[in-house]
Amino acid sequence: MRRDTTPTLRADCSACVGLWCAALGFSRSADFAHDKTSGEECVHLEVAFTCAIHDRLRSAGYRGCTSYDCLGAGQRITAAFAAAGGADWRASAATRRGMFAALPVVAGLHELLWYLAEAGEHPEAGALRGEIAAARTRVEGLAAAHASPGDADDVAGTRADVAELLRRVSERVRAGWAGPGLRPGQ
Numbered sequence: 001m002r003r004d005t006t007p008t009l010r011a012d013c014s015a016c017v018g019l020w021c022a023a024l025g026f027s028r029s030a031d032f033a034h035d036k037t038s039g040e041e042c043v044h045l046e047v048a049f050t051c052a053i054h055d056r057l058r059s060a061g062y063r064g065c066t067s068y069d070c071l072g073a074g075q076r077i078t079a080a081f082a083a084a085g086g087a088d089w090r091a092s093a094a095t096r097r098g099m100f101a102a103l104p105v106v107a108g109l110h111e112l113l114w115y116l117a118e119a120g121e122h123p124e125a126g127a128l129r130g131e132i133a134a135a136r137t138r139v140e141g142l143a144a145a146h147a148s149p150g151d152a153d154d155v156a157g158t159r160a161d162v163a164e165l166l167r168r169v170s171e172r173v174r175a176g177w178a179g180p181g182l183r184p185g186q
């Protein structure tokens with residue numbers, strides 16, 4: 001179960017401009033009552049970027065909208081674009097392209113931040129805490145860059161490095177659970 005570890009990883013739809021509701025696509029299914037392609041605005045998204053059926057998403061057939069979690073990526077991108085000149089993606093094709101492309105990337109980076117925070121909480125992380133802290137700084141910088149207009153470094157290398165670090169933490173945790181082995185601080 002996901003836990004909120006920092007304020008920036010807590011989704012706040014009221015501070016977002018409906019990015020999930022437009023940038024990402026979904027298919028008609030048990031989770032969604034209609035088809036929507038990536039970049040297509042949801043028929044239920046209102047002028048003020050609010051959801052017209054917010055209080056009855058599940059009963060209206062949009063269970064998927066209640067389970068999607070951008071981990072704060074939406075409001076981060078919204079704030080960054082607003083600070084850079086504008087976050088109204090309906091008003092500018094360039095803004096639309098930039099914000100929509102940023103959402104899956106920043107959401108993925110926020111997921112890494114969540115995993116790193118979780119990893120750092122394990123006593124078995126021990127001496128890896130320094131690497132975890134450094135990785136969080138690196139991922140945080142990438143997330144900030146990708147949330148803003150303009151070019152940003154590719155995330156593939158960072159994702160691979162973080163995956164390897166998390167694998168090492170996981171090994172320690174599993175060794176701890178197995179009985180005698182690593183102790184906190186080792």
Ligand code: SF4
Pocket residue numbers: 020021022042043044045046050051052053054062065
């Ligand atoms: S149903 Fe509401 S929450 Fe779901 S995509 Fe449409 S506007 Fe957004």
